Amino acid sequence: MDRIKLDYSKVLSFVGEEEITVQREKATKALKDLEDGTCKGSDFLGWLDLPVHITDDELNRISACANKLREQTDVVVIVGIGGSYLGAKAVIEAMSGSFDAYSGTKVVFAGNNVSEDYLYELQAFLKDKKFGICVISKSGTTTEPAVAFRLLKDQLIEQEGVAVARERIVAITDEKKGALRTMSDREGYETFVIPDNVGGRYSVLTPVGLLPVAIAGFDVRALVKGAVDMRAYSKGNGAELSATYAAVRNALYEKGYVIEITVNFNPKLHYVAEWWKQLYGESEGKENKGIFPASVDFTTDLHSMGQYIQEGRRNLFETVLSIDKTKYSLQVPCDAHDLDKLNYLAGKCVDEVNKMAELGTQLAHVDGGVPNIRVIIPELTEYYLGQLFYFYELACGISGGILGVNTFDQPGVEAYKNNMFMLLGKPGYEKK
Numbered sequence: 001m002d003r004i005k006l007d008y009s010k011v012l013s014f015v016g017e018e019e020i021t022v023q024r025e026k027a028t029k030a031l032k033d034l035e036d037g038t039c040k041g042s043d044f045l046g047w048l049d050l051p052v053h054i055t056d057d058e059l060n061r062i063s064a065c066a067n068k069l070r071e072q073t074d075v076v077v078i079v080g081i082g083g084s085y086l087g088a089k090a091v092i093e094a095m096s097g098s099f100d101a102y103s104g105t106k107v108v109f110a111g112n113n114v115s116e117d118y119l120y121e122l123q124a125f126l127k128d129k130k131f132g133i134c135v136i137s138k139s140g141t142t143t144e145p146a147v148a149f150r151l152l153k154d155q156l157i158e159q160e161g162v163a164v165a166r167e168r169i170v171a172i173t174d175e176k177k178g179a180l181r182t183m184s185d186r187e188g189y190e191t192f193v194i195p196d197n198v199g200g201r202y203s204v205l206t207p208v209g210l211l212p213v214a215i216a217g218f219d220v221r222a223l224v225k226g227a228v229d230m231r232a233y234s235k236g237n238g239a240e241l242s243a244t245y246a247a248v249r250n251a252l253y254e255k256g257y258v259i260e261i262t263v264n265f266n267p268k269l270h271y272v273a274e275w276w277k278q279l280y281g282e283s284e285g286k287e288n289k290g291i292f293p294a295s296v297d298f299t300t301d302l303h304s305m306g307q308y309i310q311e312g313r314r315n316l317f318e319t320v321l322s323i324d325k326t327k328y329s330l331q332v333p334c335d336a337h338d339l340d341k342l343n344y345l346a347g348k349c350v351d352e353v354n355k356m357a358e359l360g361t362q363l364a365h366v367d368g369g370v371p372n373i374r375v376i377i378p379e380l381t382e383y384y385l386g387q388l389f390y391f392y393e394l395a396c397g398i399s400g401g402i403l404g405v406n407t408f409d410q411p412g413v414e415a416y417k418n419n420m421f422m423l424l425g426k427p428g429y430e431k432k
């Protein structure tokens, strides 16, 4: 098997190797602190060896539950927010056919917003369908998924009765505590556990990510294998890969490049970037520090955000997710009239056009003052997504260590919740 690669040659006219070396030394220390369990937030390092510890029995149980739901239902609603849905959504979007949604998809998402219209339309869509619910919440008290779950559970009971509803609800939550654990035990739902020492944004390789991906019919074993191989690689010289990415982005940060834009040239990676944004945003954005993680889909956004990136404030850098090999092959046809003057491309693969757009954009943006990193992914498969997740998780742990923050907490997320609870009159929040 091939491996994910990193190319940072296009940052070297913005930061010198010596500046990167300074950050590399910090990265080495941060990596050691992670491996030794001496970093800040060390209670949440379960993700480090997580892929290696996933057993065959666990994977079999996940597959059995997924198969049961696939047989019993037409649609399964994945209820969760943040780390409790983004990893699964990233894999499912990356692996699904672009038009699967129009031919009847097995998996839809809810509980990642509190839009009344969204929930109304979802309930209308599920009316008279055989559906199941996979509810995911580590804390069990997050408002968005709790509201969605209440509505959907009631609908399921109304459509199918209590006994069938129980069969079709699966909960992924804490092993012992929390509202969802209590409810699941009382109702007899099948449950899977989010380990105590794994935070939401690091949970894609637990049942949180694996069960929805299996329900959607994708290869969770290959996903895990990719992560296992990346973990094994990172035990040796391979740690360089994550450490270098962490060092380079911190060297750029030190020079005022405070925004990192993750770029894709394949819309299937849109949610990989969303997953990455939560991972890095919640991990690093604290104590008035941290790189702001943003994302764009090219070439689509070259026709909107492209102008800003080329000529706006020079405080941003790009990390391009570059896929080497496409799944399918399609050539630009020749046209007798050539009115669109496209015949010079006739016979070329569409991906060749895309790759030249990628290279042309990189050169233009570097010329325009935007440092450019490339993460090269051999192919868009579950296996390489597993590698990519682990690469990014480890790099995030290292990068947070370089920055000096606690990478594994997210105290800032509580502020909006407290205000919302106070405004809604939640008991106990009146004084706030």
Ligand SMILES: O=P(O)(O)OC[C@H]1O[C@](O)(CO)[C@@H](O)[C@@H]1O
Pocket (backbone or CB within 6 Å): 081, 082, 083, 084, 136, 137, 138, 139, 140, 141, 142, 145, 200, 201, 282, 410, 413
């Ligand atoms: O799984 P839970 O506890 O519902 O939390 C969902 C998400 O909410 C947060 O706690 C805050 O956004 C995330 O860290 C987490 O991924």
